[in-house]
Amino acid sequence: xxxxxxxxxxxxxxxxxxxxxxxxxxxxxxxxxxxxxxxxxxxxxxxxxxxxxxxxxxxxxxxxxxxxxxxxxxxxxxxxxxxxxxxxxxxxxxxxxxxxxxxxxxxxxxxxxxxxxxxxxxxxxxxxxxxxxxxxxxxxxxxxxxxxxxxxxxxxxxxxxxxxxxxxxxxxxxxxxxxxxxxxxxxxxxxxxxxxxxxxxxxxxxxxxxxxxxxxx
Amino acid sequence: xxxxxxxxxxxxxxxxxxxxxxxxxxxxxxxxxxxxxxxxxxxxxxxxxxxxxxxxxxxxxxxxxxxxxxxxxxxxxxxxxxxxxxxxxxxxxxxxxxxxxxxxxxxxxxxxxxxxxxxxxxxxxxxxxxxxxxxxxxxxxxxxxxxxxxxxxxxxxxxxxxxxxxxxxxxxxxxxxxxxxxxxxxxxxxxxxxxxxxxxxxxxxxxxxxxxxxxxx
Numbered sequence: 001x002x003x004x005x006x007x008x009x010x011x012x013x014x015x016x017x018x019x020x021x022x023x024x025x026x027x028x029x030x031x032x033x034x035x036x037x038x039x040x041x042x043x044x045x046x047x048x049x050x051x052x053x054x055x056x057x058x059x060x061x062x063x064x065x066x067x068x069x070x071x072x073x074x075x076x077x078x079x080x081x082x083x084x085x086x087x088x089x090x091x092x093x094x095x096x097x098x099x100x101x102x103x104x105x106x107x108x109x110x111x112x113x114x115x116x117x118x119x120x121x122x123x124x125x126x127x128x129x130x131x132x133x134x135x136x137x138x139x140x141x142x143x144x145x146x147x148x149x150x151x152x153x154x155x156x157x158x159x160x161x162x163x164x165x166x167x168x169x170x171x172x173x174x175x176x177x178x179x180x181x182x183x184x185x186x187x188x189x190x191x192x193x194x195x196x197x198x199x200x201x202x203x204x205x206x207x208x209x210x211x212x213x214x215x216x217x
Numbered sequence: 218x219x220x221x222x223x224x225x226x227x228x229x230x231x232x233x234x235x236x237x238x239x240x241x242x243x244x245x246x247x248x249x250x251x252x253x254x255x256x257x258x259x260x261x262x263x264x265x266x267x268x269x270x271x272x273x274x275x276x277x278x279x280x281x282x283x284x285x286x287x288x289x290x291x292x293x294x295x296x297x298x299x300x301x302x303x304x305x306x307x308x309x310x311x312x313x314x315x316x317x318x319x320x321x322x323x324x325x326x327x328x329x330x331x332x333x334x335x336x337x338x339x340x341x342x343x344x345x346x347x348x349x350x351x352x353x354x355x356x357x358x359x360x361x362x363x364x365x366x367x368x369x370x371x372x373x374x375x376x377x378x379x380x381x382x383x384x385x386x387x388x389x390x391x392x393x394x395x396x397x398x399x400x401x402x403x404x405x406x407x408x409x410x411x412x413x414x415x416x417x418x419x420x421x422x423x424x425x426x427x428x429x430x431x432x433x434x
Contacts, residue, residue, distance in 0.1 A: 026295040060367040070315045075324040082317035097288045100299035103320060111327050150277040 001033040002026040004079075005057060006064030007033075007045060010210035011076040012196045015064055016211070018080045018167065020204035030215075031063050041216040049136045077171045084167035085098045091167050101161045102168040109175035112147040116140040119180035141185045151176070152191040158198060165199065173199040220242040221296075223280030224250075224262060228293040233244040233428070234255045235297045235384065237421035241304045247432075248280050258433040263425045293324040294388045301384035308384050311331055311345065318378045319385035328346035328390035329364040333357040334395035358402045368393070375415060382416065390416040 004019065005011030019026055022180055034050035036042045047054045049061045053158040058065045058074050066073045066082065073079050080100060084092035093099035119140040123133050151172065154160060161168040173196055186193045199205065222237065223229030234242055251267035253259045264271045266278045275282045275291050283299065290296050298319060301309035310316035336357040340350050355411040368389065371377060378385040380385045390413055397403055403410045414420065 019312050059370050060363065068314075071317065073317050073321055078317055078321040078324050081320050082313065085316065086307050086313050096303050097285075099316075100288065100290050100295055100304065103323075104292040106320075107324070107327055109302075110324055111292075111331075115327075144353040145369040146277065153276050211396065211428055 003067040004029045007028045008215040011042050011062050012064035015078040015079045017208040018083045020207045043216045080167050102212050106169040106171040109172040114175040116143040121178035147187045154191045155191045220284040222246045222248045222282040227280050229281035231293040232296045233424040235300045237424045239304050260433045271356040283396040322385040327391040331392040333360040336393035340397050369406045372408045376404045
């Protein structure tokens, strides 16, 4: 049996979306980030990322983590790749070349998109209206223009790899999602905006997102 | 025939090391970074990352890029994974679980190690002795203590995956290498320092490194 550690309001959204795509049965242990213990409405979770029981599973104290038999795996984008390859059928690679392209897009998302996109999301979520906050969002958006332009150029078809929705799209979409809070930026890249909407219209994303929204902040 | 684009003084060291491990024949196109055109001793390269001919290969203008038949691949850590899987025998994964762990370690290296390690390397390379430069190196080193401690904990055996040297070690070693310029930091993690020395003692690394050192700055 697969066990996935990590609450919905974390990068566990990625494997949770993938598991909703495949319908694979799994045990969910909704470990929360330790900093959320101090928040008034933290979910009633059995473990947090500083719990000794969780650190025994993942010594770096990060969620999500997957355990599948003898395999313990961290890094959300590697977990989705594994689940797709092992249980995902057409969501995973059909050849070494597809495997390589899915890894390429996952590394691109992690290194060129996720950092500045998360900076935008967290700053906008705080609702800060200061000049400093606005400048920080503007600089983060500027960092994203080259990667988003590159992504737009790669989206000549509906999906990134193999002419079908795959874990490659899922991994990139989950990083681009943070930037979607910046509507004007997304409007500059209509191909990216339309692709993200296609990905998020999938029933599995919708199911995952509803569960995430139901989790206390 | 494989074609690899990218000079030695770039992230092309990663696939060049891997190709030295496997001995696979390839065509090398030593594309240089466009900013080096203004340096006095730039290598005499046929193309740079702003050349239209290179942008036709990789629109985001980054090296390295691999072309193998119909596949064009960017992201250095995905290129090494592909080469190992396709041509590397025991350097690549022998199972879905090994594939996942190599992807996990590659993503870990790219997201938790490479940024601050490169900050250390570039600051020390400039030889700056200002208080600001020293503070920046100290902050970057502090960012690396948690990931390097985690890596040290994972090095109970000589290598990270499957009890043998693999592309997982190569990808992480190439990111940790930037931090090795900070001797005192590495001394805090003897297991990491010894593992990096083992990896870099391999004849294929030595061959790649000699070619890199021979390339003009």
